[in-house]
Structure formats: structure tokens, C-alpha cells
Amino acid sequence: MVTELLKKYIYLVQMFIRAGERGLTLAEISDKWEDHFGTDYSRRTFNNHREAVEEVFGIRILCRRSDNTYYIKGTASDVMDENAENAWLINTFTVNNMLALSKERLSGRVSVEDIPSGRVHLTSIMEAMTAGFKICIDYQKYTSSSAERLTVHPYALKENEKRWYVVGWCRERGGMRVYALDRVVALEILEEKFEMPADFDVDDLFATSFGIYLPEDKACTVRFRASSREAKYLRDLPLHHSQKEGASEEGWVNFEIFVCPNDALVMEFCRRGGRVEVLAPASLREAVARELRQAALLYDGGFDL
Numbered sequence: 001m002v003t004e005l006l007k008k009y010i011y012l013v014q015m016f017i018r019a020g021e022r023g024l025t026l027a028e029i030s031d032k033w034e035d036h037f038g039t040d041y042s043r044r045t046f047n048n049h050r051e052a053v054e055e056v057f058g059i060r061i062l063c064r065r066s067d068n069t070y071y072i073k074g075t076a077s078d079v080m081d082e083n084a085e086n087a088w089l090i091n092t093f094t095v096n097n098m099l100a101l102s103k104e105r106l107s108g109r110v111s112v113e114d115i116p117s118g119r120v121h122l123t124s125i126m127e128a129m130t131a132g133f134k135i136c137i138d139y140q141k142y143t144s145s146s147a148e149r150l151t152v153h154p155y156a157l158k159e160n161e162k163r164w165y166v167v168g169w170c171r172e173r174g175g176m177r178v179y180a181l182d183r184v185v186a187l188e189i190l191e192e193k194f195e196m197p198a199d200f201d202v203d204d205l206f207a208t209s210f211g212i213y214l215p216e217d218k219a220c221t222v223r224f225r226a227s228s229r230e231a232k233y234l235r236d237l238p239l240h241h242s243q244k245e246g247a248s249e250e251g252w253v254n255f256e257i258f259v260c261p262n263d264a265l266v267m268e269f270c271r272r273g274g275r276v277e278v279l280a281p282a283s284l285r286e287a288v289a290r291e292l293r294q295a296a297l298l299y300d301g302g303f304d305l
Contacts, residue, residue, distance in 0.1 A: 006123070009053050011036060016061060016072045023064060023071030056130065121181045122157070124189060125166050129154050134192045135166075138185040147185045152177070153194040156202035160212045167202055169194075176205075178212055210240060211264030219260045223279040225252045230275040239268065254279075266291060 015032055016024065024032075026043060033041035050061045050070075063070050128135050135154050140147035151171040158165045163180050170177040206212075208219035226234055231253035234243070239257055246254035259265065261284045269278055269288045278285040 005052070006056075006126075008037070009049060009056060012049055012061070013053060013057065013059055013072070016070070019071065021071050021073070023067075023069030025067075025069050029070065121184050121187045122164055124187055125154050125157060125181075128189045129157070131189075132193050132196065134190045134194050136188045136190055137166075137179065138187075139179055140183055140185050142183070148172075150179075151190070152179065153196075155196065155200055156205075158202060158206070158212065163212075165212050167205070176214060178214060180212075207241075208258060208260050210259045210262055210268070213260075213262045213264055215260040216262075217260050219258050220281055221256050221258055222261060222265070222281065222284060223254065223256045224269070224276055225254050225279060226272075226276045227252060230272065231255075252277075261287075270295070 015029070026046065029046060030041040033039070054060050059072060061070055061072055125135065135152050137150050137152060138147040139150055150173070152166065153169040153171075154166050155168040156166075158167055158178070163182060165178050165180050167176070167178050169175065205214070209215045228248075228251050231245075231248075234253075234255060235245070239255070240259055242258040244256050246256065248254070261281070266284070266287045269276055269284075270291045273292075278288050
């Protein structure tokens with residue numbers, strides 16, 4: 001039910017983005033809706049959807065009284081740039097819908113990465129977040145043989161490395177925690193309300209973190225250098241939003257980021273092998289070197305062919 005409503009809200013937003021500031025009359029909106037969904041679209045339903053779109057995505061569908069047309073202020077790119085998270089959500093659902101509709105016509109021609117953790121619990125958590133309800137999850141860690149029941153205030157959702165995570169305050173732990181949806185065995189939306197912190201922003205929470213780790217230590221400047229070729233990839237897809245580029249020297253380009261070093265950052269540098277060298281801090285450089293030495297030991301014996 002929630003997924004179907006989201007699809008309708010997103011279709012409505014996309015309809016107005018395509019129309020631009022010229023806008024659409026209620027008759028044009030109804031015709032397009034009927035062509036797409038095969039059902040009538042009353043003024044009352046449209047107004048209910050307008051309110052929902054503003055509440056969920058923060059996008060206002062305005063009415064121009066001079067000619068009784070409805071429109072979204074600004075160009076399509078302006079709408080998308082106002083809120084990156086909402087734009088990503090709209091684009092994700094839109095692409096998924098297009099792929100579903102074109103499955104037969106474009107079979108074998110479009111390939112997307114699968115995110116299994118988004119299938120079961122994502123829309124339920126979004127529903128709880130929107131309504132302000134607590135959730136109860138049965139959560140099983142990789143290191144545990146059984147699941148534990150936890151009560152969570154779902155403040156936010158965050159996607160990282162093909163996994164979805166719910167970020168929130170856990171009653172049993174007495175603090176902020178991050179839980180991977182693919183390790184949630186069962187989920188229940190409770191009828192208990194929670195109070196959302198007025199100043200909470202998930203991007204601010206993870207501003208100095210790398211990956212999905214909550215920052216535990218003080219952030220520091222991490223300096224590293226990349227080969228000229230690797231630097232091109234880093235420019236197109238920065239390692240962290242704080243990334244800055246420095247001077248180039250003898251086939252290498254210097255970079256720096258401002259983060260709390262953690263295991264995820266160590267593994268990221270290891271993944272890039274000899275194309276990237278950590279320069280500072282010394283503790284992070286040694287952690288990366290230690291992981292690479294341990295990996296090299298696995299291959300020292302060679303292969304028996």
C-alpha cells in the first residue's frame with residue numbers, strides 16, 4: 001500500500017517537472033492520470049496528493065489563479081537541486097518504475113545492481129518515520145547465533161555500499177545506533193509515538209564519518225596521494241565530501257579529507273592497492289600497511305597449477 005502511494009506521488013511530481021512552469025490544468029492532469037493508471041482522478045484526490053507530496057518530499061504544487069493551472073516553481077533541475085535526498089528518492093523510484101514497465105521491451109539491455117535489504121523493510125520504516133511511530137526489530141548480528149529484540153526511534157534511513165541502514169535512538173542501548181536492514185529478521189511498527197529531535201540532520205551526524213560508522217573519535221586530516229590515473233576517478237567520485245586536491249608531483253596527485261579514521265576507511269585504501277598511498281596520520285598509514293602485509297602473506301606461497 002505504501003509503495004503504491006509513493007509511486008503515485010512520484011508520478012505526479014514527474015508529471016509537473018515535465019510540464020515545466022507552463023503548468024497543467026486539472027483536466028490535463030486527470031487525462032494523464034487516467035491514461036497512466038486507468039482510473040478517474042477527482043479534484044479532491046488530487047488535492048490530497050498535493051498535500052502528501054509537500055509533506056513527504058517538501059515539493060509544493062502551486063495553483064496559478066490567472067489561468068487555473070497547477071505547476072512546480074522553477075525548472076526541473078531547480079526542483080531536484082533543492083533537496084538532494086528527495087531528488088535521489090524520486091529518481092530512484094522513477095527509474096525502478098520505468099524498468100518495471102519496460103522489462104519486456106528492454107530485456108537484456110539494462111542492468112542495475114540489486115540491493116536486497118531494500119525489498120522488505122524499507123517502505124515500512126519510511127511509513128513509521130512519516131507517522132512518527134517507534135519500531136520494534138528482531139536484529140541478528142553476523143557474530144550472534146540468535147536475534148535480539150530492540151525498540152528503535154527511526155530518525156533516518158541511510159544507504160551505503162549496497163545496503164540500507166536505519167539510524168535512530170535505541171531504547172535498550174540508551175543511545176544512537178545504526179542497524180542494517182538485511183540483518184532485521186522481523187519488524188513491527190508500534191503505536192507509540194517518538195519525539196523527533198528538532199535539530200537532527202543525518203548528513204550532519206555522519207559529516208566526519210566514513211561509511212556507516214557513527215563518529216566516535218575526533219576527526220583529523222587524512223592526507224594521501226593517488227596515481228595520475230586514480231586521481232581522475234577520485235575527482236569524479238570523491239572519497240569523502242570533504243575531499244580537497246593538492247599539488248601534483250612526479251605522476252602522483254595529493255589529496256586530503258577530514259574524517260574520523262575507522263575500519264571502513266582502512267579497507268577503502270586497501271581496495272585501491274598500490275594506486276593510493278596514505279601519508280598521514282601515521283596510525284592510519286600503519287593500519288593500512290598491516291592489512292596489506294597480511295593479505296600479501298596469503299599469496300607468498302604461490303599457486304600450484
